[in-house]
Amino acid sequence: MKTLIKHAIVAGPNGFTGDLLIEDGRIAAMGSHLATPADATVIEAAGATVMPGLVDVHVHFREPGFTQKETIKTGAAAAAHGGYTTVVAMPNLDPVPDNVTDLTALVAKNASDAMIHVEQFAAITTGLRSTDLTDYAAMKAAGALGFSNDGVGVQDAATMYHAMQGAAAVDAPIVAHIEDNGLVNHGVINAGPKAQALGLPGINHVSESAQLARDLTLAEATGVHYHACHISTKQSIELIRDAKKRGVNVTAEATPHHLLLDDGHIPGDDAMFKMNPPLRSEMDRLALMDGLLDGTIDMIATDHAPHTAAEKTGSFKDAAFGIVGSETAFALLYTSFVRSGWCTLNQLIDWMSTKPAAAFGLDAGRIAIGAPADLTLVDLDHAYQIDDATWLSKGHNSPFIGHTVYGKVLATLAAGQLAYQEEGTL
CATH class of the missing domain: 3.20.20.140 (Metal-dependent hydrolases)
Structure with a gap:
């Protein structure tokens, strides 16, 4: 299975703006204007930040x-x-x-x-x-x-x-x-x-x-x-x-x-x-x-x-x-x-x-060719309010409910598979 993340701001010590190609759960290629494989799912990041x-x-x-x-x-x-x-x-x-x-x-x-x-x-x-x-x-x-x-x-x-x-x-x-x-x-x-x-x-x-x-x-x-x-x-x-x-x-x-x-x-x-x-x-x-x-x-x-x-x-x-x-x-x-x-x-x-x-010796925490495609896409530019009605946890015990913050998670991929996607984005 292949996924291409396009037009992302990739964070990290070797950060760049461009694309990430994922194959079989791992990062296969990184760069600007990567070709889209015929069988790939495309995620249009549209300038969102991609982090490990x-x-x-x-x-x-x-x-x-x-x-x-x-x-x-x-x-x-x-x-x-x-x-x-x-x-x-x-x-x-x-x-x-x-x-x-x-x-x-x-x-x-x-x-x-x-x-x-x-x-x-x-x-x-x-x-x-x-x-x-x-x-x-x-x-x-x-x-x-x-x-x-x-x-x-x-x-x-x-x-x-x-x-x-x-x-x-x-x-x-x-x-x-x-x-x-x-x-x-x-x-x-x-x-x-x-x-x-x-x-x-x-x-x-x-x-x-x-x-x-x-x-x-x-x-x-x-x-x-x-x-x-x-x-x-x-x-x-x-x-x-x-x-x-x-x-x-x-x-x-x-x-x-x-x-x-x-x-x-x-x-x-x-x-x-x-x-x-x-x-x-x-x-x-x-x-x-x-x-x-x-x-x-x-x-x-x-x-x-x-x-x-x-x-x-x-x-x-x-x-x-x-x-x-x-x-x-x-x-x-x-x-x-x-x-x-x-x-x-x-x-x-x-x-x-x-x-x-x-x-803890975990194969995680990095964006590199060959690394697991464990990635988080975030919107760093727009404010939103913490609303526990949107939470997926059973627990709602937090003193931070109602706070205005930046850094909304748009999507989370684990081994290249979508584990979370914000409704109406990407």
């Missing part, structure tokens, strides 16, 4: 076990709507993919139900909360990209140490939700003036950095690829920066919401602003931005966390943690970061595609 498909290493698709929130099909559709062609799903499911049988079934369903590439993390420990390690060699052979207990920090240091040894032995990453439960102390919002003003129990920032310091020490000792999820504090940035200088094999992600919002933006006791880790101070947010620029933070990941409307209604005290992000991340960041001049489009593509693909 976005890569998100942190999503929650909720299936099996919580399909009232999201399914693999709806989550993958939402990701495609947001320009993502590869995502990695977390294992906090029911049943937890902590054994070969359940993981094999989940990997197969990811492949059958999604029009994009859905990779899967398996559990670090059985049931996510025990101290019993899963069989890393068998799980990797069954399709696990790495190991995570996301949603729950590994509380026992010996368990994490042995997990890192086991993951290093099979050349797989440990992907860590970093949170010391004893220091969280049932908090629901960042500890500080906003928590005090709203009369809500606060989460001390050291609940993240204290466990991160432990983990970086263990990672240095074991040599494992240690990936720090959703970093949110200045202290964490400093710890990772120092660890990288020492040669620790650590990568880190930040979320769009932690980069764009801090607890000063919380308007009141509004559960749409409740997430884990919580929105921190302005000082922390600015430190995250600095960390992106200097390479301490390697990538941006959404932590797409859909919930039902009932679960996100009411007070911080009772609502679920988390917001959705797949369908808004690129547009929000392009509008706030690129259009403001804070970074370039190519830098944003690096953080949202090229670098996460490289960190």
Whole structure:
């Protein structure tokens, strides 16, 4: 099967204006005024920008076990709507993919139900909360990209140490939700003036950095690829920066919401602003931005966390943690970061595609002859309003609804096949 994308602005370090020819799911030719094969489908880009498909290493698709929130099909559709062609799903499911049988079934369903590439993390420990390690060699052979207990920090240091040894032995990453439960102390919002003003129990920032310091020490000792999820504090940035200088094999992600919002933006006791880790101070947010620029933070990941409307209604005290992000991340960041001049489009593509693909060994994140035809077409020139009525996710829990942004996704192709197309375009 052949597809010709004509008259596109191709983004990237070797960007150009012209055409892309796709054959059998890969980029076969690039250049100006390519001949149209007789049997090709033509996509008229008409000056739209073509980027490498976005890569998100942190999503929650909720299936099996919580399909009232999201399914693999709806989550993958939402990701495609947001320009993502590869995502990695977390294992906090029911049943937890902590054994070969359940993981094999989940990997197969990811492949059958999604029009994009859905990779899967398996559990670090059985049931996510025990101290019993899963069989890393068998799980990797069954399709696990790495190991995570996301949603729950590994509380026992010996368990994490042995997990890192086991993951290093099979050349797989440990992907860590970093949170010391004893220091969280049932908090629901960042500890500080906003928590005090709203009369809500606060989460001390050291609940993240204290466990991160432990983990970086263990990672240095074991040599494992240690990936720090959703970093949110200045202290964490400093710890990772120092660890990288020492040669620790650590990568880190930040979320769009932690980069764009801090607890000063919380308007009141509004559960749409409740997430884990919580929105921190302005000082922390600015430190995250600095960390992106200097390479301490390697990538941006959404932590797409859909919930039902009932679960996100009411007070911080009772609502679920988390917001959705797949369908808004690129547009929000392009509008706030690129259009403001804070970074370039190519830098944003690096953080949202090229670098996460490289960190996790994924064949993605680049536009080149022979590369997979995982591509995102976007309109960078016209403003639109974020409207959750257009979303394909089951989750509508976001504080960004109603924001005016640029960077609408017009089409997403995974292995050369249309995974999403905006109605009435192209």
